[in-house]
Amino acid sequence: MKKLIIRIITVILLLGGVYATSPVQIGAFSSQVVTRGAAGDDVIELQSRLQYIGFYTGTIDGKFGYGTYWALRNFQAKYGLPIDGIAGTKTKKKLTDVSKYDEKFVKDNLNKGNKFTHYGGKPLSSQVAQGTGKKDTIQAPSKYSERDIQLMANAVYGEARGEPYDGQVAVAAVILNRVEHSEFPDSVGGVIFQPGAFTAVADGQIWLTPNERAKEAVLDAINGWDPSENAIYYFNPITATSKWIWSRPQIKKIGLHIFCS
Amino acid sequence: MKKLIFVLVYSIAALSIFSVGKAAENEQLSIALSGQYASKITDASQKLEELNTAVKKTLLFNESDGSEKAREDIWRLSSDIKNSVSSLPLDNSFSTSWLNYLGRLGNYAKEATRAEDHTEYHKVMAQASKNLSTLADEWEVATVGMVNGRLSMDEWKNRLDSTEKGHDWAGMGTAVKQYTESDFPLTASESDSMKKKDLRDMADAKVSSEEAVDQFKRLFPSVSNEIIGVETSKPGSPYPFYHIRFAENQSIGYVDITEKGGHVLSFLSERPFGKKSLPFDDIQKNAEKFLKDAGYKDLVYEESRENNTAWHFVYVRVEPEYKAKVFSDVIHLKVAKDNGGIVGLDASEYIRKEKTAPQPIVKMDWKKFFHSNVTVAKEELAYVENDRLEQRLTHYLTVTVDENGEIGTYAVIIDTETSEVIKTEKLQ
Numbered sequence: 001m002k003k004l005i006i007r008i009i010t011v012i013l014l015l016g017g018v019y020a021t022s023p024v025q026i027g028a029f030s031s032q033v034v035t036r037g038a039a040g041d042d043v044i045e046l047q048s049r050l051q052y053i054g055f056y057t058g059t060i061d062g063k064f065g066y067g068t069y070w071a072l073r074n075f076q077a078k079y080g081l082p083i084d085g086i087a088g089t090k091t092k093k094k095l096t097d098v099s100k101y102d103e104k105f106v107k108d109n110l111n112k113g114n115k116f117t118h119y120g121g122k123p124l125s126s127q128v129a130q131g132t133g134k135k136d137t138i139q140a141p142s143k144y145s146e147r148d149i150q151l152m153a154n155a156v157y158g159e160a161r162g163e164p165y166d167g168q169v170a171v172a173a174v175i176l177n178r179v180e181h182s183e184f185p186d187s188v189g190g191v192i193f194q195p196g197a198f199t200a201v202a203d204g205q206i207w208l209t210p211n212e213r214a215k216e217a218v219l220d221a222i223n224g225w226d227p228s229e230n231a232i233y234y235f236n237p238i239t240a241t242s243k244w245i246w247s248r249p250q251i252k253k254i255g256l257h258i259f260c261s
Numbered sequence: 262m263k264k265l266i267f268v269l270v271y272s273i274a275a276l277s278i279f280s281v282g283k284a285a286e287n288e289q290l291s292i293a294l295s296g297q298y299a300s301k302i303t304d305a306s307q308k309l310e311e312l313n314t315a316v317k318k319t320l321l322f323n324e325s326d327g328s329e330k331a332r333e334d335i336w337r338l339s340s341d342i343k344n345s346v347s348s349l350p351l352d353n354s355f356s357t358s359w360l361n362y363l364g365r366l367g368n369y370a371k372e373a374t375r376a377e378d379h380t381e382y383h384k385v386m387a388q389a390s391k392n393l394s395t396l397a398d399e400w401e402v403a404t405v406g407m408v409n410g411r412l413s414m415d416e417w418k419n420r421l422d423s424t425e426k427g428h429d430w431a432g433m434g435t436a437v438k439q440y441t442e443s444d445f446p447l448t449a450s451e452s453d454s455m456k457k458k459d460l461r462d463m464a465d466a467k468v469s470s471e472e473a474v475d476q477f478k479r480l481f482p483s484v485s486n487e488i489i490g491v492e493t494s495k496p497g498s499p500y501p502f503y504h505i506r507f508a509e510n511q512s513i514g515y516v517d518i519t520e521k522g523g524h525v526l527s528f529l530s531e532r533p534f535g536k537k538s539l540p541f542d543d544i545q546k547n548a549e550k551f552l553k554d555a556g557y558k559d560l561v562y563e564e565s566r567e568n569n570t571a572w573h574f575v576y577v578r579v580e581p582e583y584k585a586k587v588f589s590d591v592i593h594l595k596v597a598k599d600n601g602g603i604v605g606l607d608a609s610e611y612i613r614k615e616k617t618a619p620q621p622i623v624k625m626d627w628k629k630f631f632h633s634n635v636t637v638a639k640e641e642l643a644y645v646e647n648d649r650l651e652q653r654l655t656h657y658l659t660v661t662v663d664e665n666g667e668i669g670t671y672a673v674i675i676d677t678e679t680s681e682v683i684k685t686e687k688l689q
Contacts, residue, residue: 033541037565037572057667064567065689066670070661139566139573142689165531166515182364183357185347195350216570223566223573224593224607225527229498229517230458244353244431249497252504254515260497 028103029096034087038064039137046087048106049099050075052120060106060118062137136215144222148188152218155192157210158200160257167254168214170228172221174259177232184232228252231259291414295407298349298417302404305345309400312338312366313393316386319370323379332370339367352421352430358437365445372649385444392440399433450650457613459499465522473503473518476525480555483602484512484530493520502526512604519612527607534570535599541565541572547601548574548594557592557611571595571604580617585642585654589615617644620654622677627658630675635662638670645674647683655683 034042043064050056055078056071069085076083079094087095105124109116113131118124140149152172160171178184178191185191193201200206228234234257235245248260315335319328343363346356366389373382406412412420421430447455456462468476470491478485487509494502494517501520507513507530514530545565552560560576563586578590590613595605627637643657658673670688675681 031540032538035541035565037567038541039567063689066661067668067689070668070670139568141566142687165513166529169529183361185343185360190344190347194347194356196353212569216568219568219573220529220595220605223595224575224591224610225529225595225605226607226609227515227517227527227529229494229500229502229526229609242353249499250495251498252492252494252517258495261499 028101029087029092033089034064034092036064036066036069036085037139039139042087043068043137044106044110045101045103046072046092046095048101048118049095051118052099052101054119060110060116062110063139138215138219140219140222144188149215149218149222151188151192152221153210153215154206154208155198155200156217157214158205158208159198160255161208161211161214163255163257165213165217166227167257168217169220169225170231170254170257170259171234172218173226173228174231174234176221177226177228177230181232227254228259231261233260234258235260295410295412295414295417298414299408299410301345301349302408305342305349306397306400306404306408308338308342308345309393309397312342313390313397316366316370316390316393319373320383320386320390329374332373335370336367339363339370343367350418350421352434354434355430355437356434358434358441362437362441362445365441368648369445389440389444392444396433396437396440399436403430403433448649454650457615460519460521460613461500463500463519463521463612465519465524467520468518468523470503473520473523474505476518476523477505477507477516477528480525480606481516481528481530481603484509484514514604522612524608524612525606526609526612528605529595530604532604534597538598539601541567544572544596544598544601545574548572548596548603551594551603552576552592557608560592560611561586563591567598570599571597573605578611578614580644582617582619583622583642583654585617585644586657587615587617587644587652589613589644589646589652615644615652617652617654620678622654623680625656625675625680631660632662635660642677643674645683647676647681653683654678659688 029045030042032038032042034046039062041062044060044062046064047056047058047060047062047068050068050071051060053075055075056068058067058071072087072091073083073085075081075095076085076091079098081091081094100120102118102124106116106118109128109131115129115131116124117127119127136146138146138149140146152175155175156168156171160168163171175188175191179186179188185194192198192206196202198206229251231251233245233248235242236256237258238256240246245260251259251261253259312335315331315338318331319335322328340363343360346359346363349356351359369385369389406420407417470493474485474488474491477488484507488505488507490504490506492504492506494500494504503518503520505516505518507515510532512530512532514528516528517526518524519526545562549562552558557576559578559580561579563575563577565575566573572595574594574596576592576594577586577588579585580587590611592611593605593607594603596602597604622642627640631637637658637660639659641657643655644652645655645657647653654677656675656677658675660671660673662669662671672684672686672688673682674684674686676683
């Protein structure tokens with residue numbers, strides 16, 4: 001009997017210890033500290049709660065940018081919290097205490113791509129308008145729009161879906177190198193749709209739905225990776241019909257593509 | 262038998278109707294497309310004429326003030342023609358040379374305000390005007406068939422490859438390239454920038470492929486035990502490097518290491534990622550420990566972006582004189598969310614270290630400089646490249662402004678000596 005009691009106490013102490021040392025989960029927030037640059041569910045909840053009590057007036061998109069940052073700092077200032085623009089345990093707890101979050105309403109509307117707000121004090125049903133479709137919670141450098149990213153993912157998938165991952169990143173990097181280059185149009189759309197520039201545009205494969213790998217490859221390229229080493233052209237030596245492309249200085253080969261300057 | 266013939270006749274009839282319908286549809290599309298292209302060509306031709314006139318107008322004056330409007334027109338028209346040309350199916354070599362020429366012409370006109378010596382401007386633009394006239398004539402000849410509807414799309418495409426007299430596109434491309442080199446040669450800053458990009462200034466000794474592999478193993482011990490190939494870059498690469506491919510456990514990827522000095526240009530590893538996510542602090546600590554161990558010691562954290570499987574980090578070099586960030590010398594790191602491992606490194610910009618020169622810092626009163634509803638939230642010093650590709654010491658300001666109830670945030674970059682606003686960027 002004594003042994004049993006000791007065992008039970010040991011188990012309780014162990015469980016208590018695990019609980020005490022594990023990160024504290026506040027409401028529906030995860031245990032993560034949420035900071036500028038973050039993306040995902042915690043940010044969606046953060047924005048929704050800040051909007052509920054009037055601190056955040058921007059779009060609830062799950063991307064922690066400057067709009068969310070200033071709103072959070074103002075909230076921290078109002079409630080006597082350390083003003084750092086970071087949603088840690090104390091900030092999340094206070095936010096949970098003073099606001100409400102209708103997760104179903106927010107997530108449903110996000111998934112439908114609706115335009116909506118989440119202000120307290122007026123019926124949520126009156127805060128929704130029809131949208132244009134689902135949008136990703138992708139954190140990208142501000143000079144690239146969601147449309148640029150989507151278009152590049154389409155081009156990468158259409159041009160290089162059978163290629164190694166770095167070959168796909170390299171194709172995305174070539175598009176970006178062209179945008180920066182004086183001999184090409186200066187927008188992502190202009191470069192991709194320049195007549196004769198990409199086979200996938202000519203044969204319509206650009207309109208295939210890109211997979212996650214192609215999207216990831218585009219993200220790596222816009223975040224600074226260039227496995228092509230500054231190339232502005234590439235071609236498949238087995239299928240290339242242009243004689244001119246062979247005159248370009250070649251840099252490296254990835255998969256089936258030769259990358260050139 | 263009768264039934265079979267009946268079915269056959271009907272099938273052939275249906276197929277013929279379908280084919281005729283499709284052919285007519287294709288022809289209509291082809292005509293519509295030809296119409297679009299003809300319209301773009303006409304537009305470009307007309308604007309080319311206007312551009313030449315604008316160039317000639319600027320030659321009337323001795324002072325740059327007198328030609329301000331015409332110089333603005335040159336910049337605008339060259340941009341417009343660039344847009345038209347880039348949306349036309351043209352010969353590759355001609356199209357690229359032509360876009361480059363137009364860009365340089367527009368920029369030269371825009372930058373002329375800064376030039377103290379207007380004689381030089383007059384000399385350059387007089388020659389440019391002559392070349393533009395020649396080019397306009399050739400363009401007219403080359404595109405006449407498309408504009409007057411005599412050529413179908415197929416004929417136009419065939420003609421692009423032709424070298425018949427009157428529409429030798431490749432020859433036109435070579436001519437425009439020569440005009441660019443003679444009218445608008447590279448400036449000293451552009452030449453320096455190109456040298457830097459091509460790593461021509463790097464004085465480090467050559468390393469062997471074995472030494473490059475050792476460097477890879479030192480930096481990325483967890484993925485460098487199963488190397489599946491080491492290649493050297495192709496002869497056309499402006500800087501030679503080793504391209505090392507690996508496949509260890511589930512990680513597949515590459516690392517490119519320069520022959521000069523054995524510096525990592527970029528590294529990327531792909532593997533299936535777990536669903537759990539480490540706390541951001543732990544991930545950032547891993548990133549910074551990696552940078553320290555790898556010997557990248559003059560960097561500061563600039564920003565980070567979370568995505569599905571990884572965090573992308575940006576670190577910027579700090580120069581010692583003013584403790585200013587050098588935004589052209591950055592390192593990108595990709596750190597996996599599931600275990601905090603480094604899955605990507607790009608140091609290609611960092612190893613091309615910019616040379617920064619001391620520069621006077623003129624005190625600025627931001628309250629006078631900005632509108633009253635603007636708040637300067639953060640002020641730093643940073644070296645930033647201006648339009649002329651010069652590294653300038655700048656006040657790097659993060660400012661906020663009330664935009665109809667939302668807080669708008671902008672980076673405003675101001676030259677410390679001349680107070681020129683080098684860049685204003687909306688921050689998300």
